[in-house]
Amino acid sequence: MGVIVGAIVAVVVVAGGWWVVRTYNRLVRLRNQTQASWAQIDVQLKRRHELIPNLVEGARGYAAHERGTFEAVTAARGKAVSGGLGVTDRAAAEDALTATLGRLFALGESYPELKADQHFSTVQAELRSAEDKIAYARQFYNSAVQSYHTALESFPGNVVARLGGAHGRREYFEAAGEAQDAVQVRFA
Template sequence: MGVIVGAVVAVIVVVGGWWVVRTYNRLVRLRNQTQASWAQIDVQLKRRHELIPNLVEGARGYAAHERGTFEAVTAARGAAVSGELGVADRAAAEDALTATLGKLFALGENYPELKADRHFSTVQAELRSAEDKIAYARQFYNSAVQSYHTALESFPGNVVAGLGGVHGRREYFEAAGVAQDAVQVRFA
């Protein structure tokens, strides 16, 4: 009888150990996925930031007296690329940049020769493509954060997270102001 009890206890210990290791590894995988998806957002934002000076320079030649708009775009870009910002601060800086870019795009409507400029149109199309990629990367990141938080907060993840020292909620990359306040410009 003692052998059977010993075997059952051994099976329970092995299965329990396997369960803890599996849950811990899942939490680590989800945490790493949030970090990797944030890196993708960062890549797309850097691409966007690199395109902006080209767009400003292209517009400056046609609308030199719109200095305030160019300075606002340049300042917003500077704020977005400055230092190590947290997720919420980065989202706020990107929202401000998007708003000023909308004003720059609006110049194309006021200056038909700018609208017809091939360089300006090309950079604008690349920037629009970058915006789409940022939106996708933001959606993927927020989904990864949600999965990570769900695993951290639900059983058995919360028990294993506590035992294994896996902590640290992630912030969502929210850009609510972009959808509500962005200037909608149509180019024919």
């Protein structure tokens, strides 16, 4: 009888240990997925930042008197590429950059010669492509963060997280500017 009880206890201990290890490894996998998806956002943002000086230089030749727009784009880019920003601050800097880029794109509409310039059009198309990739990477990152938070807050992840040193929550990368850019249609 003592052997049977000992065997049952051993099975319970091994199963419990396996459960803890499996749950901990899942939390680690999800945390690493959030870090990898953030790295993808970072890659796309860097690509965007590298394209902006080309766009500004291309537009500067056609609309030299639009100096304020060029300076605003350059300043917003400088803030966006500065290091040490957290997710929320980085999102705010990118939103400001997007807003100033909108002003720069509007110059292309105001100056037909600029709009017709092949270099400006190519860089503008590449920037739009980069924006699409950023939106996709942001969506993937936010989904990874949501999965990670769900695992941290639900059983058994919450227990294992506390036992294993409570993995920290991640911030969502939200672009506040998108909601403001939505076109509102009103009927009279």
